Amino acid sequence: MQNVALQLRAGDEVAIAMRDIAAGERLAPFATVAREPIPFGHKVALQALSAGAPLHRLGQPIGLATAAIDAGAHVHVHNLGFEVSLAEREIGTRLSNTPFLPASEVPTFDGFRRSDGRVGTRNYVAVLTSVNCSSLVARMIADHFRNPAVLADFPGVDGVVALTHKSGCSVSEGGRSMGMLRRTLGGYARHPNVAGTLLVGLGCEDNQIKALMRDEGLVEGPAMRTLVMQEVGGTRSSVAAGIRAVEEMLEQASKAVREPVPASALTVGLQCGGSDSFSGITANPALGAAVDRLVACGGTAILSETPEIYGAENLLLERAASRGAGEKLVGLLDWWEEHTRDEPQGLDNNPSPGNKAGGLTTILEKSLGAVAKGGTTNLVDVIAYAAEARGPGLIFMDSPGFDPISATGQVAGGANLICFTTGRGSCFGCKPAPSLKLATNSAMYRRMEEDMDVNCGEILDGMASVDEMGERIFRAMLATASGAPTKSELLGYGEDEFAPWHVNAWL
Incomplete structure (x- = not known):
């Protein structure tokens, strides 16, 4: 039988x-x-x-x-x-001794080496906004360059991307939400996948461009431009000025060329969405096996979504490389318990209806699969949302469990590639970072193959082991980092998913 x-x-x-x-x-x-x-x-x-x-x-x-x-x-x-996490919270009791590979054995990919030493996997010019009021102008500037004939004059450039948001006013100077917004915008402006940045503001917003530049150490120059609509003269004048500024940055960006660089230059954001009961059996542990390979090469992985490790935090705490990192993680979980106290179902509001339809019942169960994405190496650091991820190794970044917000923080922290597992069939991109989609089961993969890059359902089908699939994912990381387009890129995903996190009394 x-x-x-x-x-x-x-x-x-x-x-x-x-x-x-x-x-x-x-x-x-x-x-x-x-x-x-x-x-x-x-x-x-x-x-x-x-x-x-x-x-x-x-x-x-x-x-x-x-x-x-x-x-x-x-x-x-x-x-x-359940009512509360049932996990033990002992720190550093099961540390990993995974060795780094000798430099001669580390594989390479073809990336864009930037002047600061970081490496890009894509070559974009980004149009960012300080406030919601400048969103239309930013999109109109980027839209001008969506015509392939226009971009053809700039070979080697992946495109002009408009990354807009719904905040920038009713945000208090010095407040947590303002700090997160500015860290996010600063991280994207400095991102190695971005060859040039145009920052567009209205002029009267709380998130003043000069203050943003000051707080984030951004300096205006050939690859970092600003535009204030109220100073330039309105919408059409701002769009025309923005197009001229982007054209000049595109000329410089088109001079960048790919060159072989070690896999240690990869920083990968780990995401899961539309999870099902098989996420923790196939795609997530397979991604963890790929992460172990990446870390052994000296690379960096960012695990996030704090509410989605709740109940399985012991699996991270036991391999926290320092007591400080472990205590920071416990502190984040305590904050989230308090933050969700007035919610009708508290932290157990996650899993979503789709997760439950896929067989997941409690957040404790869902978290087991989510943590598996981080592999088996030590947890080297715990950082704030959108803070710089300084590897090598596995890093945990605080974020909500909402994928666009979480991935936005990871990219702001330096992720030049996203790996996204899904059992129900999430459709997602995160420009300027390419996003690899990993299916947990073959039935969904066949149904949504136009959106999925790797079928980890082969593990369930008995066609591959978790380790073999991990090797396949790792090779897909290197190929994608070298320029191979992902399904989400071919479909045009990635701009609408830009979503900075806000914890703000006025929104």
Whole structure:
């Protein structure tokens, strides 16, 4: 009989349905019989459980039974819940000794080496805005260069991208939200995938361009221009002036050429969205295996989405390379517990309806898969949203669990590539950084192949191991960094997903 239920670790009280299971069907390879229909990817009890009993997945607690559960019963939101994280918070108890590769063995990719020594995987000119009021002008400037005939005069340039947002006013000077906005804009202006930046403002906003430039150490010059609409003379005059400024930066940007650089120059942002029950079995651990390879090469990976490690924080804390890093992570989790205290479901408002339809029940369960993206190497640092990620190694950046906000922070921190796992089928890009999409199951991959780059469902199908898929993802990272277009780039994703995080009483 073909196995239809997968127990992820001996001792887990539940197994995962490998296909839709009918009531009365044996849960092969187990003798237990399904008491009711079990949807694909959902959990089924392998034993009878009393109310209040803990349930485990991969040997980790994912919640408590809210009612008595019979063997063979469907385990989901109707009978599984939790109140607080059940994870231990001991720091540095299981450190990794993963060695770095000798320089002679580190693979290379073809990147753009910038004057500050950092390396770009793309070559864009960016039009940024200090405030929402300058968004239309920024888009009109970028739109002028969307005509391939116009951009043809600047070979080697990937395009002109307008990155706009909905803030910049009603933001207090010196406040947390202003600091995050300026860090984000500064990080994009300095990004190695950006050869030139035009910063467009209205003129009367709270987020004054001069203050932004001062706080972020930005200096106006050939590759860093500013434009204030109220000074230039209005919309049409501003668009014309902006086009002239971008044309001059494009001439310089087109002189950049790709050259071989070591994989240590990669900084990869790790994202998951539209997760399902298989995310923590296939794509996420496979991405973790790729991250282990990247770190061994001296590269850097950024794990984020603080609410989505809640309940699995022990898996990061036990390999925190310093007590300070571990304590900072605990502090972030404490802040998020307080921040979500007045929400109807607190931190358990995540998973989303789509996650639950895919078989995930509690945030504790979802977090197990999310943490797997970070691989097995040590956690070397914990940083604020949009702060510079200084590797090498695995770094944790504070952010919400909303993918556009989280990825925006990672790119601001220096990520020159994004790897994004999905089980339900997220469609996403994050210009100026290319985004690789990793599918967790073959059914979704086949259904949405035009959006997916790698099918990690082959692990579930028995066609590849997690480690083999990790090697494939790592090679895809290098190819993408060398200029191979991702599916999201071919479809045009990446500008609308720019979304700085705000924690602001006035918005």
